[in-house]
Amino acid sequence: MKIKHHDLTLKIEPELGKLKARDILEVSGDGELRFYLGNRFDIISIKQGKKSLDWEVEEEGKLTTRYMVKDRDRKMSPVEINWKGNLSSFQGYRVSIIREDLVELSGFCWWFPTIEPQSQFESFTYDLKVDIPENWTIVTPGESMGENSKYRYTRKIEDIFLCASPLLETYQKECCGVNLELHIPKDMIRFKEVLMDDFSSSIELCTKLFGPLKKGNGGIGIVSPRGKDGAEWGFERDGLWVVGDLFTKYLIDNDWEVMGLPKSLSLHETIHGWFGIGVDFKEPWLAEAITQYLEVILTTMMYDKADLDKKYFHSYRERVEKHLAEDDRPIKEYTFLDNMYTHWYLKGSWAFRDMEAAIGRDRLLELFSTIYSDHVGKTITYEQFKEIIERNLDIEPDFLTHWFERKGFTPIYWKPDNFR
Ligand SMILES: [Zn+2]
Numbered sequence: 122m123k124i125k126h127h128d129l130t131l132k133i134e135p136e137l138g139k140l141k142a143r144d145i146l147e148v149s150g151d152g153e154l155r156f157y158l159g160n161r162f163d164i165i166s167i168k169q170g171k172k173s174l175d176w177e178v179e180e181e182g183k184l185t186t187r188y189m190v191k192d193r194d195r196k197m198s199p200v201e202i203n204w205k206g207n208l209s210s211f212q213g214y215r216v217s218i219i220r221e222d223l224v225e226l227s228g229f230c231w232w233f234p235t236i237e238p239q240s241q242f243e244s245f246t247y248d249l250k251v252d253i254p255e256n257w258t259i260v261t262p263g264e265s266m267g268e269n270s271k272y273r274y275t276r277k278i279e280d281i282f283l284c285a286s287p288l289l290e291t292y293q294k295e296c297c298g299v300n301l302e303l304h305i306p307k308d309m310i311r312f313k314e315v316l317m318d319d320f321s322s323s324i325e326l327c328t329k330l331f332g333p334l335k336k337g338n339g340g341i342g343i344v345s346p347r348g349k350d351g352a353e354w355g356f357e358r359d360g361l362w363v364v365g366d367l368f369t370k371y372l373i374d375n376d377w378e379v380m381g382l383p384k385s386l387s388l389h390e391t392i393h394g395w396f397g398i399g400v401d402f403k404e405p406w407l408a409e410a411i412t413q414y415l416e417v418i419l420t421t422m423m424y425d426k427a428d429l430d431k432k433y434f435h436s437y438r439e440r441v442e443k444h445l446a447e448d449d450r451p452i453k454e455y456t457f458l459d460n461m462y463t464h465w466y467l468k469g470s471w472a473f474r475d476m477e478a479a480i481g482r483d484r485l486l487e488l489f490s491t492i493y494s495d496h497v498g499k500t501i502t503y504e505q506f507k508e509i510i511e512r513n514l515d516i517e518p519d520f521l522t523h524w525f526e527r528k529g530f531t532p533i534y535w536k537p538d539n540f541r
Contacts, residue, residue: 131249
């Protein structure tokens with residue numbers, strides 16, 4: 122049994138923090154129709170045509186409940202599920218905020234009818250219709266088919282992303298053949314130039330190094346007016362990136378520095394337009410390790426500061442070693458459910474820092490450029506990536522295994538004095 126298509130209609134009532142959804146599921150194959158829904162949602166009804174269907178709770182998990190639909194007619198496809206819930210809090214990168222003046226949803230925080238809540242990576246198509254107050258700016262990936270209606274072919278459930286607010290103002294600029302679209306809160310309008318410059322510098326640098334961005338893979342940026350409700354760094358979803366206004370303001374107030382090191386607001390998420398979205402990696406930790414490495418190198422280029430990369434990687438090393446003293450599982454064993462930042466991003470980026478020490482930065486950047494042009498629009502697995510590295514580079518055969526599949530932190534090639 123597989124859910125092939127979702128025809129999803131959302132009614133959002135920001136002033137109440139409530140969401141109501143109707144999802145019409147096209148199901149293929151035999152077997153019982155099972156689905157997961159977040160614990161903060163209640164099912165109102167399940168129907169097939171005019172007939173009401175019963176359901177049964179099969180398992181109550183920490184975040185989701187598994188349901189089984191009873192007496193479904195397998196020859197008569199679409200099943201309609203109606204549910205509602207309250208979504209007024211923020212949950213990290215699995216965002217979910219409905220506030221009087223802000224709606225921000227991502228994959229409904231694992232609360233979307235699906236068959237595999239641990240991964241949330243199955244593919245399907247969807248139609249999305251959103252009922253939201255008038256005069257709000259609504260940003261979602263995909264092609265618009267009319268007023269507030271979106272359709273696209275999607276890869277992952279997380280891609281069903283939505284940010285809407287009456288506080289957003291939109292700016293556009295053309296850069297390297299990409300139509301940049303930047304949505305920022307109205308109270309940050311005086312920073313629009315500097316924010317747009319940061320965004321376009323990121324796009325320019327990536328284009329120069331890796332080739333042109335494929336249409337639809339990037340170019341939309343949002344500074345969300347989350348305020349303290351969601352005061353954290355951002356994420357990317359299928360062609361767009363989002364960061365909170367608090368972090369953005371912090372960066373501007375501190376002259377674009379965090380902990381004494383220059384940092385771009387948009388660079389990390391922009392790089393994902395090439396690596397993570399452009400070339401999709403089956404293992405998210407690989408996408409983050411590559412992106413974090415590239416973020417440091419490209420930041421060093423962008424700000425033209427000597428030793429910036431050294432300073433960054435040195436600070437990462439300290440943090441990683443501290444973390445490993447508490448939990449030294451290999452990177453590949455960390456999942457979305459863990460506190461994976463130090464492992465995926467920081468230790469992960471060190472794998473490429475170490476590779477750089479073996480082959481030189483220019484060759485490594487060239488290799489990423491080739492990987493991009495060979496695999497843009499495709500998903501590659503860690504095993505395939507390993508094969509590409511082994512085929513192209515003359516380094517320790519166990520190099521990636523060493524960094525991603527084993528414990529500890531011991532660079533093979535990098536020595537403090539052997540690098541520029
Ligand atoms: Zn990332």
